[in-house]
Ligand code: HEC
Ligand code: HEC
Ligand code: HEC
Ligand code: HEC
Ligand code: HEC
Ligand code: HEC
Ligand code: HEC
């Protein structure tokens with residue numbers, strides 16, 4: 001890369017008001033000079049600049065200096081070409097990144113963050129759109145207050161039954177598509193009992209072998225899935241009997257309060 005050096009000693013002396021040097025031969029401004037007048041910035045960059053302290057110098061960003069140079073502030077796109085990443089196409093880079101300490105990001109101070117997060121985390125953004133829920137309306141930073149961290153569901157919601165843990169929530173819900181409820185076959189009955197008291201009570205009191213089955217064993221995988229008796233039992237009686245009484249529950253009453 002070839003950098004233009006517009007900075008000169010005369011410019012420097014003009015700003016510092018050293019009139020005696022006006023007309024002296026122009027010497028390019030060095031990186032080591034910045035400390036003389038911008039010492040706090042030099043200290044800040046050295047301590048927190050990250051790759052902006054090690055991969056570039058002050059002068060590679062600040063190609064000009066006032067009053068001669070009017071273009072002292074570089075555009076980020078000068079080095080982070082928008083074509084190289086979706087992230088380099090978002091608005092207001094300095095709203096999140098102070099160029100002198102680029103990784104100290106105050107997300108709470110940023111305005112609309114979702115498009116920016118999605119510029120790097122395409123999958124999560126796509127999932128929230130594909131499965132619209134009230135979480136889709138939230139800012140990513142409602143839950144991710146610091147980059148890479150997240151709040152627990154229980155910081156914002158109560159459990160369905162007492163004692164349910166954060167890990168339990170994940171058995172059924174995913175944060176970016178919370179309304180799609182899936183669960184494994186061996187999920188405990190207590191997962192369902194808080195919302196389905198009648199079925200839970202009936203099954204608990206029932207003395208047939210259905211009593212020993214978990215809700216999720218019959219209502220497999222997906223919330224609101226309803227099996228038919230035939231899924232598991234086929235047609236166990238005489239053909240003529242099934243023809244005369246096509247509805248199993250005519251005799252067996254209810255799968256949860258099964259009669260034999
Ligand atoms: C002799 C003191 C002095 C030195 C040395 C000096 N500056 Fe400055 N700099 C100033 C002053 C004074 C201003 C404010 C000028 C203005 O606002 O017109 C300034 C302003 C700036 C600005 C802001 C320009 C803008 O448009 O807002 C940048 C960037 C800058 N300096 C970078 C540097 C860098 C990089 C170096 C080292 C290569 C450096 N300066 C060396 C005195 C200095
Ligand atoms: C990666 C590019 C980059 C590097 C490296 C960099 N700066 Fe800056 N600097 C900027 C940008 C961009 C701004 C304007 C920030 C804004 O608009 O808030 C800025 C602003 C400034 C300003 C004026 C505003 C202020 O904060 O007072 C000064 C002075 C300055 N830089 C000096 C320096 C010095 C000295 C160094 C080296 C120690 C340095 N910069 C390193 C990009 C850089
Ligand atoms: C003069 C070139 C230059 C300019 C201008 C510049 N950067 Fe950088 N920046 C770099 C280089 C080089 C790196 C390290 C390699 C890379 O990531 O491309 C870097 C790294 C970064 C990093 C990662 C820092 C780290 O320590 O991991 C961030 C964030 C960043 N730049 C943001 C910005 C923003 C925002 C702007 C505009 C305000 C900007 N840069 C302007 C050259 C520049
Ligand atoms: C809403 C806040 C936000 C805005 C606006 C933003 N960024 Fe970032 N940027 C981040 C976060 C968060 C990271 C990840 C930091 C980490 O990994 O710790 C990041 C990382 C980076 C990195 C280092 C990783 C990489 O992919 O190279 C660069 C460079 C960067 N941003 C440049 C930019 C530029 C250029 C702009 C403007 C076009 C910009 N950022 C706008 C939040 C933002
Ligand atoms: C410049 C790209 C970039 C931006 C912008 C960015 N991230 Fe990330 N993010 C990453 C990378 C790379 C990682 C994985 C590396 C790490 O752990 O730091 C990550 C990690 C994460 C993690 C933790 C992943 C895990 O497996 O633990 C979460 C959560 C996260 N980001 C959310 C966000 C949110 C919310 C935003 C917007 C405020 C955001 N990110 C902005 C690049 C980015
Ligand atoms: C309602 C809260 C909530 C919202 C809103 C939210 N997330 Fe998450 N996100 C989480 C939780 C909780 C996890 C942890 C998942 C885990 O541990 O498996 C997570 C995990 C992540 C991860 C890590 C990868 C993964 O899937 O485990 C990334 C990246 C991420 N979220 C990005 C985003 C982005 C981008 C947005 C906004 C478009 C967003 N999130 C909105 C709660 C949320
Ligand atoms: C930052 C707070 C926050 C966190 C953390 C959070 N949520 Fe939510 N969630 C909300 C808000 C706000 C709503 C909208 C309805 C309301 O006010 O309860 C909501 C709604 C929901 C809904 C109903 C969605 C709809 O469209 O009807 C479900 C299900 C849900 N959350 C599950 C979870 C789960 C599971 C977790 C953990 C992975 C979680 N939430 C984490 C704030 C949060």
Ligand code: HEC
Pocket residue numbers: 153154157158159160164165166168169170171172173181183187191192223
């Ligand atoms: C059995 C699996 C299961 C577990 C475990 C589970 N949920 Fe749910 N959750 C559901 C179902 C089913 C709904 C209702 C969906 C509907 O109305 O269609 C729901 C609804 C919600 C709602 C929307 C408001 C409401 O009460 O209807 C929130 C919020 C929620 N769950 C949070 C949580 C949290 C927090 C946890 C962990 C403590 C959790 N869930 C654990 C299955 C589960």
Ligand code: HEC
Pocket residue numbers: 160183187191192193194195196215216219223224225226
């Ligand atoms: C957060 C409360 C909640 C939890 C937890 C919950 N459900 Fe539901 N469930 C509901 C709601 C609300 C409905 C809809 C009721 C209606 O439409 O009358 C429903 C409906 C059903 C239906 C009937 C669908 C239909 O078409 O009539 C079945 C079957 C069902 N749930 C099974 C389960 C099973 C099995 C579990 C545990 C793995 C469970 N539910 C956990 C709230 C919940």
Ligand code: HEC
Pocket residue numbers: 189192193196199200203210213214215216217218219226227228229255256
């Ligand atoms: C042996 C299999 C089986 C078990 C175990 C089972 N169910 Fe059902 N459930 C069914 C069948 C079959 C139906 C449909 C009944 C019908 O067609 O009227 C049903 C219907 C339902 C319905 C909707 C109609 C109603 O009765 O409200 C809910 C809700 C429900 N079950 C919840 C549960 C819960 C909660 C559990 C665990 C406590 C559970 N089920 C255990 C087979 C089962």
Ligand code: HEC
Pocket residue numbers: 207208209210213217218227228229230231232233248249252254255258259260
């Ligand atoms: C997901 C599978 C499943 C579904 C659906 C199902 N059952 Fe069963 N049922 C079983 C299992 C397992 C047993 C225990 C005995 C066995 O292994 O056959 C059983 C036992 C029975 C028994 C004998 C009870 C005893 O104590 O000897 C009857 C009667 C019965 N089921 C009727 C029904 C009826 C009627 C329906 C529909 C409303 C139904 N079942 C739905 C799995 C199921």
Ligand code: HEC
Pocket residue numbers: 229230233234235236237241242245246247248249250251252260
């Ligand atoms: C006219 C009443 C009636 C109808 C209709 C009926 N059953 Fe039965 N079923 C019985 C009686 C009575 C028994 C207990 C006698 C026995 O063990 O053979 C029984 C027993 C069973 C058993 C337990 C068999 C065993 O080996 O323990 C199963 C399973 C069963 N029925 C499933 C079904 C299914 C599935 C349907 C619907 C397709 C159905 N029944 C329809 C009356 C009926």
